[in-house]
Amino acid sequence: MKSKKHLMALLQIILQSVEEGIHVVDENGSTVFYNKAMADLEGMQVEDVLGKGLLEVFPSLNEDTSTHLRVLKTGRPIVDESQSYLNNIGKEITTVNTTIPLIYLNEKIGAVEIAKNITKIKHLSEEILRLQQQLTASSPNQKNIIKRYTFQDLHGKSPEFLMAVKMAKRAAASNSSVLIYGETGTGKELFAQSIHYQSNRSDKPFIAQNCAALPESLLEGILFGTTKGSFTGAIDRPGIFEQANGGTILLDEINSMGLLLQSKLLRVLQEGYIRRIGGLKDVPIDVRIIATTNEDPLEAVNRGSLRKDLYYRLNVVNINIPSLKERRDDILLLSERFINTFNQQLNKEVWMLAASIHKHFLAYSWPGNVRELRNVIEGAMNLIQEEHILKEEHFPPHIIKAMAAEEKGFGAIGQMDLSEYGSLKELLEAIEADLIKSAMKKHSNNITHAAKELKISRQALQHKLKNQ
Ligand SMILES: Nc1ncnc2c1ncn2[C@@H]1O[C@H](COP(=O)(O)OP(=O)(O)OP(=O)(O)O)[C@@H](O)[C@H]1O
Numbered sequence: 001m002k003s004k005k006h007l008m009a010l011l012q013i014i015l016q017s018v019e020e021g022i023h024v025v026d027e028n029g030s031t032v033f034y035n036k037a038m039a040d041l042e043g044m045q046v047e048d049v050l051g052k053g054l055l056e057v058f059p060s061l062n063e064d065t066s067t068h069l070r071v072l073k074t075g076r077p078i079v080d081e082s083q084s085y086l087n088n089i090g091k092e093i094t095t096v097n098t099t100i101p102l103i104y105l106n107e108k109i110g111a112v113e114i115a116k117n118i119t120k121i122k123h124l125s126e127e128i129l130r131l132q133q134q135l136t137a138s139s140p141n142q143k144n145i146i147k148r149y150t151f152q153d154l155h156g157k158s159p160e161f162l163m164a165v166k167m168a169k170r171a172a173a174s175n176s177s178v179l180i181y182g183e184t185g186t187g188k189e190l191f192a193q194s195i196h197y198q199s200n201r202s203d204k205p206f207i208a209q210n211c212a213a214l215p216e217s218l219l220e221g222i223l224f225g226t227t228k229g230s231f232t233g234a235i236d237r238p239g240i241f242e243q244a245n246g247g248t249i250l251l252d253e254i255n256s257m258g259l260l261l262q263s264k265l266l267r268v269l270q271e272g273y274i275r276r277i278g279g280l281k282d283v284p285i286d287v288r289i290i291a292t293t294n295e296d297p298l299e300a301v302n303r304g305s306l307r308k309d310l311y312y313r314l315n316v317v318n319i320n321i322p323s324l325k326e327r328r329d330d331i332l333l334l335s336e337r338f339i340n341t342f343n344q345q346l347n348k349e350v351w352m353l354a355a356s357i358h359k360h361f362l363a364y365s366w367p368g369n370v371r372e373l374r375n376v377i378e379g380a381m382n383l384i385q386e387e388h389i390l391k392e393e394h395f396p397p398h399i400i401k402a403m404a405a406e407e408k409g410f411g412a413i414g415q416m417d418l419s420e421y422g423s424l425k426e427l428l429e430a431i432e433a434d435l436i437k438s439a440m441k442k443h444s445n446n447i448t449h450a451a452k453e454l455k456i457s458r459q460a461l462q463h464k465l466k467n468q
């Protein structure tokens, strides 16, 4: 065992190299550790903070406003609190902070704060809100701007798929909340838009919001709006509930929303009014909610990622979109539709898929579902020149390989022949696609679990699946 001093040095190096800001104070509020990331965030120099009392270094704070001191006093952690402030060099910074009391042998010996810089995410989300506001103001029905899907765009003939369409059409005739469950790329957004544009809300806004992309505190502001002064830098701005009034909100990946916000959402749905963050006025709202999950909602309830009461409130109409591998009848039909689409878009004259491709398409598991099929066809249609039939040579070798390997019942990596790959990049992409596919399969397409196994973030995995 190495000496204690050696371990301490190691710990310092590790804590210095993480992306998050870390600030540890002792029980008297004096800084004992302050990393470079925190110094950059706060516009300070490490040596100006280290060894000094908090209130001495940050005179604008007091015992009630300093999260460190609050936690030291109460002994209770503060989790994921969003803060916006002007730092020491006048830069506006937004962070999500978690502050935890350090307890040793039942005694408070200090507090640590871990801060994540979300300034860029905040600006981006504000920009989205601003654009959305302009969009709804200039064209309340958004007809000319956002791609509108209707039931005519939904193709498929398998009984399970037709059942989903039947439920969706029924939903379009009502005002009830809808919960759509389907793997990535199965067409959840398409279904949601089709319901909205066939409902009597079709001339009012349709606004989609992903619940997985943002920290809870930002998402709350986006949904319900903010008032000036509710936190530093906050301005008076309606959230999407106000912007979409009379229309429909699509809440994507509702099971990724924090549980506290889920309960606030439930209250809004039950009571029919919202209050902006920091606001005093209750604003009546009339929006229809369509929520989606890409894991079985009941499993999400059992795992504790979806509140049971919210689940019952949303699940008035329940639509289950089967994955593509569960409806193989639709693979060739959809291929044909996409060939038609891209004939028009790319000005080509392709008649069909070669018969030799059919068996690959039918055996393949399509982890990215209809989106993946569409992308594969689009890629091939870009390659084909004067011919009329899509053949193996028009598809990237790793796709054909992966399909052939699945037909034989084992992963593509074992089947790879280096000489057949144009570049190392292509080979690595094929290996990556294969690893992602098996992780998704192993975890029944639960992105969170698969991402954990692959040791990448959930967002990164989702991005990769979309681009496959
Ligand atoms: N039944 C269908 N008919 C025609 N096109 C479809 C169908 N289902 C999906 N698509 C196409 O697949 C793509 C993905 O659809 P969509 O964005 O609705 O998926 P999603 O379920 O919302 O995926 P994610 O979970 O990744 O957000 C779109 O380009 C859409 O045009």
Ligand SMILES: [Mg+2]
Pocket: 188, 189, 252
């Ligand atoms: Mg979607």
